[in-house]
Amino acid sequence: MDSSIFLQQMVNGFSLGSMYALIAIGYTMVYGVLRLINFAHGDIMMVGAYVGLFAMTSLHLPFVFAIVFSVTIAIILGISIDRVAYKPLRKAPRISLLITAIGVSFLLENLFNVIFGGTPRPFLVPEFLEKVINFGEISITLTTIIVPILTLVLLLFVLFILYKTKYGMAIRALAFDIGAVHLMGIDANLIIAIVFALGSSLAAIAGIFWAVSYPSVEPLMGVLIGLKAFAAAVLGGIGSVGGAVIGGFIIGFTEIVVVAFFPDMAGFKDAFAFVFLIFVLLFKPTGILGINYERSRF
Template identity: 70%
Template sequence: MDVLTFFQQMVNGFSLGSMYALIAIGYTMVYGVLRLINFAHGDIMMVGAFLGYTFMEVFQLPFTLSILLAVVVSSLLGIFMDKIAYKPLREAPKISLLITAIGISFFLENAFTVFAGGVPRAFPVPSYMENVINVANITFSISSITVPLVTLVLLLGILYVLYKTKYGMAIRALSFDIKTVNLMGIDANLIISIVFALGSALAAVGGLFWAINYPSVEPMMGVLVGLKAFAAAVVGGIGSVTGAVIGGFIIGFTEVVVIAFFPELGGYKDAFAFVFLILVLLFKPTGIMGEDLEKSRF
């Protein structure tokens, strides 16, 4: 493989990794606060993509407005999901929360299969998102540039909220001890709702970008992507927002670059994320950024 092809694959990996990173941040934030692996998170990504499709294709709304509405509705869905399914189980064993998360995941997948059908639908990508820029014989689509930039901006926004606002301070305090936070007069349920809203919004953004780059939507689209994003969160150190982004980029680069070097392994590309996850856990079980999580989360 020549140098030009290598850099082209690096661009592709950067874009793919950004989408994994957006979804992985939601996983890691919910885990950091509740010690819950929210396996319905990947399906929130699917819901966000379907909402964007519906607003554009059915209601004929502009692209930007459709994206904003899809993100807002997905955030509200995350809050509703917490209120209905997780809040009543705050004091229950963690396995109950985990089983509930799996149940919500199945419910969303089957509900959308019943109402939307299981056949993939073409996502209406704006023509300007498909424009191609050529720099030194390396091609960039507008979407492949937009995804990493949006990921960076959202990461900085999340870090600002966590470290520079009172709500962020409350989130970090909540990650250590919910009962103590309640005794200090902080509404823990409100803070948890904010965490679910932020995580669901990021998942929706990731789902919309996925639908733009791989222009179709279908009810099962969030299953494998969600698992890879979870792997990215664990690789980066689950509980660390920065680690989730690093893990997303690593999984994205691994998936793209390995196939570029070994095209004959293209049929096994989905396995690379989990092979890398196993290797990381063998040598660093806490993940790349997970060493000091008991002292400082997020």
């Protein structure tokens, strides 16, 4: 393999990893606050992609406004899921929350399957995102450039909220000791809603750009993508926002490298990501940036 093909694959892996990273941040934030693996998170990504398609085809909104509309719906959906499905079970055993999260996931998948059918639908990709830019022998689309940049900007935005705002301080306090937060007069449900809003908005953005990169949407598209993003969050260190981003990049690069260097094993690219995760966790069970939950969060 010559250097140009290698660099081309590295760029593709960086873009793919960025989308995993956006979804993984939502997983790690919800887990950091509630100790809940929100298995419906991948399906929120799917909803974001469908809403974006609806906004462009039926409402005839420009791409940027379609993203805003999709993010708004995803935020409402994420907060509603928490209030309806998770809030009544705050004091229930963790297994009850986990089963509820799986149930919500199945509900969203089957609901969209009934409404839109199980056949993949083509996604309307704006022409400017299909523009090809050449750097020597490397050819990349504008989407491949935008996604990593957008991921880094959103990561900085999330870190700014967590460490530079009073709501971020409340989120970190809630993750550390929810009982103490109640005693201090902080509305814990409001803070949890903010966490779900942040995670859901990032998932919706990732869903739209995933549909742009692989131009089709279907009700089950969030299942495998969500599992990989969860694997990325665990790999990077569940509960660490920076770790979720690093894990997303690693999973994305692993997929691309397997296809590039071992084309005969391309059908096993999904398995390689999880095998890699297993080997990492065998030597560092807390993940790459695993943290001491008795001392800190995020």
